[in-house]
Amino acid sequence: MIPLFKVAIAPDALDRVTEVIQSGQLGHGPVVGRFEDALRTHVGNPHLATLNNGTSGLHLALRLATGPPPASGSGEPGEVLSTPLTFEATNWAILANGLRIRWVDVDPATLNVDLDDLAKKISPATRAVMVVHWAGHPVDLDRLSRILDEAEAAYGHRPAVIEDCAQAWGTTYRGRPLGNHGNICVYSFHATKHLACGTGGMIVLPAEELHARALALRFFGIDRGADRVNGAYDVPEWGYNFYLNEINAAIGLANLRTVADRVEEHRRNAAFYDAELAGVPGLEPTARVEGQESSFWLYPVKVEDRASFIRKMAAAGVTVSAVVRRNDTHTCLSPGDSALPGLDGVHERVVHIPVGWWLSEDDRAHIVDAIRSGW
Template sequence: MIPLFKVAVDPGAGPLVAEALRTGVLGHGPRGEEFEEALRARLGTPHLVTLNNGTSALHLALRLAAGPEPGGEVLTTPLTFEATNWAILANGLRIRWVDVDPGTLNVDLDDLAKKISPATRAVMVVHWAGHPVDLDRLSAILDDAEAAYGFRPAVVEDCAQAWGTTHGGRPLGTHGNFCAFSFHATKHLACGTGGMLVVPDEESLRRALRLRFFGIDRRADRVNGDYDVPEWGYNFYLGELSAAVGLANLANVDGRVERHRRNAAYFDAELAGVPGLELTERAEGHSFWLYPVKVADRPAFIRKMTAAGVTVSAVVRRNDTHTSVRDAFTSALPALDAVHDRVVHIPVGWWLSERDRAHIVGAIRSGW
């Protein structure tokens, strides 16, 4: 089977992991610090912290953006992995669903603009499959909200699928918002498990550094018990083994992203106009962690591709229909209703050979 996901581990990871095991430092230590510095240099911002996973990054982002007091709404998309929206609930906040743009599968910014209210504490956007949300348009919408209500909701960008994505020629994480990244095993940049939170300012950075370790300043004198916890925090720091894998994988991540883009360009050309299949829209800076298409009769398409030895998947189910939230948070979402059951993802990753690509195209063109 041609896989939909595959784990990248650079050969340099083995020696770095072995060294961490030899030293016996497996919690947060020198490799974690080195990885953070490398990430700061790569993104061009000092305001970031590494964490144990992307879900922790989302949770901490909302804590920093919306505050620890429960209540208030977060505008968000239901077309995402559940981690995005369960982080809202974990912070004691309420979900308000926003419809999707059927062309990009990202949040519909027109619907979002209509739903901002005095109850809005934050806005959560997901760069689905690595397609950048129009952050300039979002900023203008928030300008209008600030003029209307006298406050500006914070923005949390879920960048879990968007390492390497740029907007306006700048990498995500450099547009002044809270940005949560995932370094899960199957991502462009993998640690096995890990994540990163980029924050907009120095004060948020100081808080994030404390909150990822129970609210304790790691530089404090804990030997003599002479330290204070100004606000309680979490056990969210990144371990040394994951940091070692991340350091090694960072060396070649740009090449992997570029191969995703080249494969996507190939599919764009070869699948245009196929009956029963519609491509999503394109934007400059798209990193194509996934390659979504919209198909007629999705179950038949999945059966056909499976029989052809190609793994395809819807990847996620719309979050608003889960029993845990279905009755508590409801909203009319006509665009999502129209597109949800048509979306499926085909392999686009760095592991595809030219033969794999041609086989995938041939299987799709032969119909289902």
């Protein structure tokens, strides 16, 4: 089977991990520091902190944006606008912070949040806005900023924006990497991502004050430079056990040297599909927007009769998948409070085909031929 996902491991990753194990220092140490320095160069923003996974990053981002979770029974929880078309980690982080989700519709063209619907739903209760760059395609951040300007003028409060960049390593908006547009950004370094650490993540902040808080909160709220030998330290704000370890940082450092080539392979494969699948009956690609360069971690298409399409591709030896279920239908949540016509119209049609660095030219041609032959 041609896989939908595959783990990338750079040739020198094993040597780097062996060095860490032989050092006897497996927790947070100098390798993490070197990894963070290298990430600052790649992202172009010095205000970042690595974490044990991307979900921790989303949890921490909401904490930084909205404050500690409210005490039980202490009043109405704050509201976060978010998309239902995402992996559950995005929205479960909202619940973990004691906040309420208000669902925003999906733009069928991009599969990202519908900014028109988001603009209508911002209210004085909105504490934060969570956006997902689905499959690596960036949300229109300029338009989002203008919406927030209008909300601030109307309500005297500007909700924080948290960008879920889990699928978007290498994505650029107006020529700049995500993490440089004034918002809190969270990346995932999960095993199947463009930049893999095995498990890991990163939070990128727009200001030094938030960066300093993030560095403390990822380690229980304790300043690592404090005198813990003599117990001469204070915790002004309690935090979490969210720091990255040395082994995962070593894998990340190795993979960082090769990740740009992998992203370009994804883009080349996506361009091939764009050309070869144009006009196929029953299949619709997602939108391509000038100035918004996707990392194409995934290649989503919208198809008629998705179940038949999946069966056909499986019979052809190709793994395809819907990848996620719309989050608003899970039984652990209360029913949504508004209609989501964009999502309703597209959810049962979305499927993702292999686009990764592991595809050969023969693989790509086989996938295209299988699709063109119908389902």
